[in-house]
Amino acid sequence: MKKIRIAIVGHRFMGRAHSNAWNQVTKFFEPAAEPVLQVACGRDGSALAAFAERWGWAEVATDWREVLGRDDIDAIDIATPTHLHAEMAVAAAEAGKHIFCEKPFANTLAEAEAMLASAEKAGVVHYLNHNYRRCPAVLLAKKLIDEGEIGEVRHWRGAYQQSWLNDPGHPLDWKLRKETAAAGPLWDLGSHAIDLARFLVGDFAEIECRGKQFTCERPLAEDPSRMGRVEVECAALMTGELAGGALASIETTRYATGRRNRHSFEVYGSKGALAWDMEDMNRLRFYSEGDPEDRRGFRDILVTERCHEYVGAWWPPGHIIGYEHGFVHAAADFLDACAGGGPVEPNFRDGVECLRVLEAAAASMEGAGRVRLPVSG
Numbered sequence: 001m002k003k004i005r006i007a008i009v010g011h012r013f014m015g016r017a018h019s020n021a022w023n024q025v026t027k028f029f030e031p032a033a034e035p036v037l038q039v040a041c042g043r044d045g046s047a048l049a050a051f052a053e054r055w056g057w058a059e060v061a062t063d064w065r066e067v068l069g070r071d072d073i074d075a076i077d078i079a080t081p082t083h084l085h086a087e088m089a090v091a092a093a094e095a096g097k098h099i100f101c102e103k104p105f106a107n108t109l110a111e112a113e114a115m116l117a118s119a120e121k122a123g124v125v126h127y128l129n130h131n132y133r134r135c136p137a138v139l140l141a142k143k144l145i146d147e148g149e150i151g152e153v154r155h156w157r158g159a160y161q162q163s164w165l166n167d168p169g170h171p172l173d174w175k176l177r178k179e180t181a182a183a184g185p186l187w188d189l190g191s192h193a194i195d196l197a198r199f200l201v202g203d204f205a206e207i208e209c210r211g212k213q214f215t216c217e218r219p220l221a222e223d224p225s226r227m228g229r230v231e232v233e234c235a236a237l238m239t240g241e242l243a244g245g246a247l248a249s250i251e252t253t254r255y256a257t258g259r260r261n262r263h264s265f266e267v268y269g270s271k272g273a274l275a276w277d278m279e280d281m282n283r284l285r286f287y288s289e290g291d292p293e294d295r296r297g298f299r300d301i302l303v304t305e306r307c308h309e310y311v312g313a314w315w316p317p318g319h320i321i322g323y324e325h326g327f328v329h330a331a332a333d334f335l336d337a338c339a340g341g342g343p344v345e346p347n348f349r350d351g352v353e354c355l356r357v358l359e360a361a362a363a364s365m366e367g368a369g370r371v372r373l374p375v376s377g
């Protein structure tokens, strides 16, 4: 079987989630290529060595550029802070490597366009990890919407709510600096929420966004005895209209006490509605106007049957799956694409479209009011 030799950059949260996926994928799926965990790249020598040993990476390296120059590497897995994605992805494409990239795709639309252009020019596989697209319940929602089960879509209500910044002692880390993260939850969580909206109900035609600051200063990550200024918004509320005519809202925050990782949507159409929530990710709520009048109501579908996307590879019906499974599904599809199975989605093209919405939202948040967006073909 063809082998795809991978170099990963970044070895913390996403480094672990991706390593787990590369390790599990051939145990449950039969992708057309087998991943080889070749090199783990990072800056911190001892943490990197421990990471590589635990997750099975054959080698470690502290210079990712040098690794990209090697002939025995086929793909790069970018699991670093956002401001590094563009430089790494462009260099990887120029070196002819396939790219598995974390979200938010980039810090600016210009960066995103350069990343897409270089990947397309090089003809490499490019994947952008909006992992929620590969939750089976989300895929069932897509099927029901595409088959017309909820009719003409009138409302999209998306929210990505976390609560970890309610702690005033949480340090000022890279996610709270403009230079490294571009923006706050609008970019970090909003990129996922926008991608899910685009995937399920289509592009945004017009948006407007309002941001809010709850905490202005935090202890510095590098020296907690000193305080530093939070440079990004604490919460953002985006409203808009989709190209198909639906009204939409997307709420993002890291201050929603009690909501730990509540990525959710509700979509209402002329014939029915759907609702999903990542904190209960195996279930899809479906309402149909077609049901007999005396028993209409949201039904609760446990999306764990063999007929549901990806589920058959895992456990018997009712034996639920979790957060990490979406990453394994993405790994399987990425490997198929690397073995010549055609493009994988979402990809850098989706990254550009997402950045278009994010930049417009940031401009709106800073006073640009309503912003119209070009609708892609």
Ligand SMILES: NC(=O)c1ccc[n+]([C@@H]2O[C@H](COP(=O)([O-])OP(=O)(O)OC[C@H]3O[C@@H](n4cnc5c(N)ncnc54)[C@H](O)[C@@H]3O)[C@@H](O)[C@H]2O)c1
Binding pocket: 009, 010, 011, 012, 013, 014, 015, 041, 042, 043, 044, 079, 080, 081, 082, 084, 102, 103, 104, 129, 130, 131, 188
């Ligand atoms: N798909 C998801 O749901 C999801 C969830 C969390 C984070 N992310 C994204 O994944 C990426 C990484 O986030 P994280 O939470 O793993 O961050 P993290 O802070 O936990 O880890 C970042 C890693 O990048 C490394 N790094 C930083 N600067 C580097 C440099 N100059 N060269 C080499 N390595 C460097 C760090 O040492 C660390 O290992 C971000 O883009 C983030 O938005 C995605």
